[in-house]
Amino acid sequence: xxxxxxxxxxxxxxxxxxxxxxxxxxxxxxxxxxxxxxxxxxxxxxxxxxxxxxxxxxxxxxxxxxxxxxxxxxxxxxxxxxxxxxxxxxxxxxxxxxxxxxxxxxxxxxxxxxxxxxxxxxxxxxxxxxxxxxxxxxxxxxxxxxxxxxxxxxxxxxxxxxxxxxxxxxxxxxxxxx
Amino acid sequence: xxxxxxxxxxxxxxxxxxxxxxxxxxxxxxxxxxxxxxxxxxxxxxxxxxxxxxxxxxxxxxxxxxxxxxxxxxxxxxxxxxxxxxxxxxxxxxxxxxxxxxxxxxxxxxxxxxxxxxxxxxxxxxxxxxxxxxxxxxxxxxxxxxxxxxxxxxxxxxxxxxxxxxxxxxxxxxxxxxxxxxxxxxxxxxxxxxxxxxxxxxxxxxxxxxxxxxxxxxxxxxxxxxxxxxxxxxxxxxxxxxxxxxxxxxxxxxxxxxxxxxxxxxxxxxxxxxxxxxxxxxxxxxxxxxxxxxxxxxxxxxxxxxxxxxxxxxxxxxxxxxxxxxxxxxxxxxxxxxxxxxxxxxxxxxxxxxxxxxxxxxxxxxxxxxxxxxxxxxxxxxxxxxxxxxxxxxxxxxxxxxxx
Ligand code: HEM
Ligand code: FES
Numbered sequence: 144x145x146x147x148x149x150x151x152x153x154x155x156x157x158x159x160x161x162x163x164x165x166x167x168x169x170x171x172x173x174x175x176x177x178x179x180x181x182x183x184x185x186x187x188x189x190x191x192x193x194x195x196x197x198x199x200x201x202x203x204x205x206x207x208x209x210x211x212x213x214x215x216x217x218x219x220x221x222x223x224x225x226x227x228x229x230x231x232x233x234x235x236x237x238x239x240x241x242x243x244x245x246x247x248x249x250x251x252x253x254x255x256x257x258x259x260x261x262x263x264x265x266x267x268x269x270x271x272x273x274x275x276x277x278x279x280x281x282x283x284x285x286x287x288x289x290x291x292x293x294x295x296x297x298x299x300x301x302x303x304x305x306x307x308x309x310x311x312x313x314x315x316x317x318x319x320x321x
Numbered sequence: 322x323x324x325x326x327x328x329x330x331x332x333x334x335x336x337x338x339x340x341x342x343x344x345x346x347x348x349x350x351x352x353x354x355x356x357x358x359x360x361x362x363x364x365x366x367x368x369x370x371x372x373x374x375x376x377x378x379x380x381x382x383x384x385x386x387x388x389x390x391x392x393x394x395x396x397x398x399x400x401x402x403x404x405x406x407x408x409x410x411x412x413x414x415x416x417x418x419x420x421x422x423x424x425x426x427x428x429x430x431x432x433x434x435x436x437x438x439x440x441x442x443x444x445x446x447x448x449x450x451x452x453x454x455x456x457x458x459x460x461x462x463x464x465x466x467x468x469x470x471x472x473x474x475x476x477x478x479x480x481x482x483x484x485x486x487x488x489x490x491x492x493x494x495x496x497x498x499x500x501x502x503x504x505x506x507x508x509x510x511x512x513x514x515x516x517x518x519x520x521x522x523x524x525x526x527x528x529x530x531x532x533x534x535x536x537x538x539x540x541x542x543x544x545x546x547x548x549x550x551x552x553x554x555x556x557x558x559x560x561x562x563x564x565x566x567x568x569x570x571x572x573x574x575x576x577x578x579x580x581x582x583x584x585x586x587x588x589x590x591x592x593x594x595x596x597x598x599x600x601x602x603x604x605x606x607x608x609x610x611x612x613x614x615x616x617x618x619x620x621x622x623x624x625x626x627x628x629x630x631x632x633x634x635x636x637x638x639x640x641x642x643x644x645x646x647x648x649x650x651x652x653x654x655x656x657x658x659x660x661x662x663x664x665x666x667x668x669x670x671x672x673x674x675x676x677x678x679x680x681x682x683x684x685x686x687x688x689x690x691x692x693x694x695x696x697x698x699x700x701x702x703x704x705x706x707x708x709x710x711x712x713x714x715x716x717x718x719x720x721x722x723x724x725x
Contacts, residue, residue, distance in 0.1 A: 180502075180507065209505060253475070282635045
């Protein structure tokens with residue numbers, strides 16, 4: 144092969160390689176974005192729940208972003224057992240305390256079952272347990288059930304919106320963003 | 322253009338244009354297989370044949386399956402099972418095939434471990450084999466999502482949650498994988514794509530690579546004997562078939578493979594027609610419900626051993642243990658420090674290592690199926706710890722192994 148064309152062939156190779164690398168990076172970004180949740184999925188993420196009909200120690204299950212949401216109104220007796228620290232997990236409306244949490248085990252996401260006599264949740268998947276405020280009492284779950292972003296409007300909660308009470312919970316580490 | 326003579330036969334015509342005779346020689350008539358091997362060496366071709374069967378049955382299922390969260394369940398459980406002529410046959414073949422392929426993979430792997438077929442010169446066979454194991458695992462998992470039953474949904478939920486990395490709390494990554502907050506339409510469509518296109522393509526590529534890595538080192542033999550293939554081949558070609566240590570892959574060795582495949586397929590179709598139940602989880606005959614977890618979530622039997630390694634520990638150590646178990650078999654050629662290529666029975670302490678590992682994985686498998694309570698939890702924990710102890714011990718006991 145003629146040596147006098149070597150430099151030009153190398154240049155062609157490097158130019159092609161450079162543009163291919165650039166295009167490759169662009170394509171990877173496009174692929175990543177194609178796997179992202181769609182805007183319509185993201186936008187459908189708000190649910191309003193009325194807490195007024197809730198009764199003491201009766202678990203209500205609602206649905207938000209496809210996930211189960213647990214609502215448990217705490218009775219006077221239950222509140223007497225709650226420490227100041229765990230009390231931060233509860234939402235107070237007109238003097239009543241409500242546990243509101245995403246009903247998916249923080250271990251690997253099964254739905255724990257509630258036993259009203261024991262006032263505790265048991266996750267059948269790997270045996271994790273939570274008390275009535277959804278604080279964890281037995282491993283493997285690493286923490287209590289997560290609290291969904293909420294905003295209080297009268298006796299109603301708007302899930303998916305962030306109110307000052309929820310921001311307070313995030314700030315003091317009571318829950319994690321979900 | 323190159324010069325072409327007139328061809329006198331179709332074979333010659335093809336040979337002129339495609340060099341089919343050379344191809345046939347390199348890959349069949351002069352691809353030498355040692356005589357001193359047993360039926361366990363047929364497992365590779367049994368796997369290739371089972372993959373073929375999965376492909377064909379899958380094509381027919383694909384004609385009526387609907388990757389839609391509202392219709393998927395009925396398209397499988399009603400349309401394919403009771404409307405499509407012989408639809409049940411494809412489904413049962415596909416289900417039984419997906420389960421049995423793992424049994425054969427495990428036998429194939431442990432054969433390789435027993436005879437030291439992953440050592441010097443054969444590392445790439447082992448690594449490409451492990452690549453196939455991972456690809457088959459992903460294929461089985463994605464396929465399990467498709468009927469959109471309760472187990473599909475909850476297995477999908479639990480397994481994708483593993484990617485949050487415990488305390489790393491990478492929920493963004495989990496939602497990215499799902500394309501939604503929970504498994505939904507986006508999730509089903511993308512796993513459908515993976516199951517019917519991307520992963521099968523990867524598997525086909527890996528099989529080609531796996532076969533390619535075998536060609537130069539040749540398969541191992543029962544004694545781990547290293548011999549001169551050129552010399553043995555010359556003897557065979559000179560007509561001294563008895564004295565030679567080798568036979569050609571095709572047609573001579575292949576006929577033995579085909580015999581083993583014959584026995585295997587009798588068993589396989591017996592299962593397909595009379596005992597398909599083991600491959601179909603009863604819980605998955607309930608449609609997916611995001612507000613109700615089944616009482617026990619457990620994976621298919623072939624994932625139970627690694628699931629049991631995850632289960633007894635708190636989240637973070639559990640995830641680390643699980644990740645370790647998923648990749649550690651890749652490291653086998655490098656953790657075994659002994660140069661001996663020989664059956665485990667002749668390798669001193671390694672003999673005990675081999676049987677201990679096999680039994681430990683069987684114990685883990687059984688414990689993974691039982692509820693995590695009382696004595697079962699304890700046995701599971703001990704077996705999980707034993708798994709780690711064995712891997713830590715491997716370099717030490719093989720380092721001190723006597724050279725044969
Ligand atoms: C699932 C798809 C697979 C297919 C189609 C396949 C196919 C084959 C074939 C045809 C052979 C030659 C015949 C034999 O020794 O059995 C072979 C050998 C081998 N395979 Fe696989 N295999 C697969 C998976 C694996 C896996 C998961 C491993 C383990 C990591 C593995 C490791 C090996 C080893 C070490 C050998 C060499 C055996 C020897 O030299 O004696 N293969 N494979
Ligand atoms: S998912 Fe609840 S304990 Fe594991």
